[in-house]
Amino acid sequence: MTGVWQAMAGRPDRFLLSSWPLRCLLYLVGSVAVGVGLLMGLVAGLLFPPVVVFLGLPVGALERRRLRVLDPVPVASPHATPPPGLGGWLRARLGEGATWRELGYVLALASVLLIGDLVSLGLLLNCLAVAAAPAIVAMGEPLVFGPFVADTRDEALVAMVLAVPATVVCLYALAALAGTQAAFARWLLAPRDAELNRRVEELARSRGRLVSAFEAERRRIERDLHDGAQQHLVLLSMTLGLARLELAPDQGGRAAALLDDAQRQARQALAAIRELIHGIHPQVLTDLGLPAAVGELAERCRLPVLVDLPLPRRLPAAVETTAYFVVCEALTNAVRHARASRVTVSGRVTGGRLTVAVTDDGAGGADPAGGTGLRGLADRAAVMDGTFAVTSPAGGPTTLRVDLPCALT
Numbered sequence: 370m371t372g373v374w375q376a377m378a379g380r381p382d383r384f385l386l387s388s389w390p391l392r393c394l395l396y397l398v399g400s401v402a403v404g405v406g407l408l409m410g411l412v413a414g415l416l417f418p419p420v421v422v423f424l425g426l427p428v429g430a431l432e433r434r435r436l437r438v439l440d441p442v443p444v445a446s447p448h449a450t451p452p453p454g455l456g457g458w459l460r461a462r463l464g465e466g467a468t469w470r471e472l473g474y475v476l477a478l479a480s481v482l483l484i485g486d487l488v489s490l491g492l493l494l495n496c497l498a499v500a501a502a503p504a505i506v507a508m509g510e511p512l513v514f515g516p517f518v519a520d521t522r523d524e525a526l527v528a529m530v531l532a533v534p535a536t537v538v539c540l541y542a543l544a545a546l547a548g549t550q551a552a553f554a555r556w557l558l559a560p561r562d563a564e565l566n567r568r569v570e571e572l573a574r575s576r577g578r579l580v581s582a583f584e585a586e587r588r589r590i591e592r593d594l595h596d597g598a599q600q601h602l603v604l605l606s607m608t609l610g611l612a613r614l615e616l617a618p619d620q621g622g623r624a625a626a627l628l629d630d631a632q633r634q635a636r637q638a639l640a641a642i643r644e645l646i647h648g649i650h651p652q653v654l655t656d657l658g659l660p661a662a663v664g665e666l667a668e669r670c671r672l673p674v675l676v677d678l679p680l681p682r683r684l685p686a687a688v689e690t691t692a693y694f695v696v697c698e699a700l701t702n703a704v705r706h707a708r709a710s711r712v713t714v715s716g717r718v719t720g721g722r723l724t725v726a727v728t729d730d731g732a733g734g735a736d737p738a739g740g741t742g743l744r745g746l747a748d749r750a751a752v753m754d755g756t757f758a759v760t761s762p763a764g765g766p767t768t769l770r771v772d773l774p775c776a777l778t
Contacts, residue, residue: 372389372439372440373389373393373439373544373545373547373548373551374548376389376544377389377541377544377545377548381537384541384544385537385540389544390540390543390544392438392439392547393439393543393544393546393547393548394490394493394543394547395438396435396438396439396547396550396551397486397489397490397543397546397547397550398490399435399438400435400478400482400483400486400550401483401486401487401490403428403431403432403435403478404478404479404482404483404486405483407424407428407475407478407479408479408480408483410424411424411475411476411479421472422463422468422472423462423468424472424475425468425469425470425471425472425473425474425475426448426462426468426471428471428474428475428478429446429467429471429474429558430446432474432478432554432558433446433558433559436551436554436555436558439547439548439551440551440555444555444558444559445559445560445565446560447465447467447470447558447559447560447561447564448461448462448465448467448468449461449465449564449567466561466564467558467560467561467564470557470558471557471558473557474554474557474558477553482550485546485550486546486550489539489542489543489546490543492539492542493536493539493540493543496532496535496536496539497532497536499529499531499532499535500529500532500533500536501529605635606635606636651665651693653665654689654690654693655686658680658683658684658689659678659680659684659689659692659693659716660676660678660679660680662689662693663676663678663693663696663714664676666693666696666697666700667700667714670700670704670712671704672700672703672704672709672710672711672712672729673710673711673712674700674711674712674713674714675711675712675713675714676714676715677713677714677715677716678714678715678716678725679717680716680718681718684718684723684775685775687753688723688753688773688774688775691749691750691753691755691771691773692716692723692725692771692773694746694749695725695727695746695749695750695757695769695771696714696725696727698743698745698746698769699712699714699727699729699769700712700727702729702735702743702767702769703727703729703731703767706731706735707729707731707732707733707735707765707767708731708732709729709730709731709732709765709767710730710731711729711730712727712728712729713726713727713728713729714726714727715728718775721774721775722772722773722774722775723772723773723774723775724770724771724772724773725770725771725773726768726769726770727768727769727770728766728767728768728769729765729766729767730765730766731765731766731767732763732764732765733761733762733763733764733765733766733767734761734762734763734767735759735761735767735769736759736761743757743759743769746769746771750771750772750773753773753774754773754774755771755772755773755774756771756772757769757770757771757772758770758771
């Protein structure tokens with residue numbers, strides 16, 4: 370709770386006129402409300418002791434949200450995603466240290482912290498009551514504060530003068546108590562380093578499964594197009610050709626022209642399907658790997674492309690696919706936008722990482738913020754825990770570089 374302590378260390382007038390005293394007061398009042406509810410829940414839970422163990426789960430979630438009253442930085446949940454089913458959930462929660470820390474916080478909030486909050490709030494109320502002594506005496510009622518009794522105007526003024534600095538001190542004490550209690554709650558309810566590492570590992574495995582599923586779906590679409598729509602178009606083109614041959618020479622005319630036009634459109638559709646299939650996932654990448662697929666890209670490119678991509682063995686499929694589409698996008702940009710005359714594609718595997726660089730001698734000025742293509746490549750590299758960088762000064766050259774972790778298979 371750095372903000373509370375910084376505010377208290379500043380000038381008193383700034384602290385007292387800021388929102389911090391009210392925020393600390395709201396936090397402590399909320400703690401009292403939660404603590405009283407927990408105390409009653411614990412008494413009722415004596416009839417069902419197993420339920421008490423899990424009482425900290427909803428309370429922990431609530432307290433992590435309440436901490437934002439004093440600190441806008443959210444506190445992540447320390448709990449891992451449980452296996453499916455009630456049994457898996459119970460085993461996961463009972464085996465987590467976070468569950469027992471939350472239970473300890475529940476016990477503290479319903480006992481020690483509750484007493485401290487009630488005492489501090491009671492002192493503040495008494496200070497405010499004494500500070501209001503002139504108004505109370507003016508209504509004809511004496512102010513009784515322990516052995517002290519103020520029933521005249523002069524005594525009420527003296528009480529008010531003494532109560533004002535006491536109220537200021539009480540506000541500082543409340544802020545210190547709120548900051549300490551919130552720090553204690555964060556210490557117990559926030560995830561530990563081991564729990565954060567576990568969640569990072571879970572996210573990495575989940576992301577890997579999503580990438581694998583995405584690539585499998587891409588290949589399924591490519592296979593369906595290759596074995597389905599493409600074959601139908603080939604048969605359609607052949608059928609149209611045979612129909613054209615069946616027409617007698619003197620029966621050409623309009624029918625022959627329509628058949629020729631239909632056959633031409635079928636060939637164009639077939640070429641578009643083949644281009645689409647190649648863009649989804651080229652078969653050569655699956656069969657022969659990244660160097661062969663990049664070599665095919667270089668042969669199809671309208672610019673001279675020098676390829677220097679020696680790889681000792683095949684790379685993981687996801688790494689090959691990411692590197693391939695980086696090269697594909699770089700060659701497309703060089704042809705369409707860079708006004709380049711030649712392109713160089715180089716790559717190496719060093720220290721378990723693949724680095725591929727595509728350099729053209731074009732006009733430069735490529736900006737990832739100016740289009741979705743380069744941003745998409747950066748996102749694709751980030752999914753693989755890799756990096757993507759563009760160096761493109763005005764006048765060129767332009768270099769697209771991707772660095773991906775990989776393990777040779």
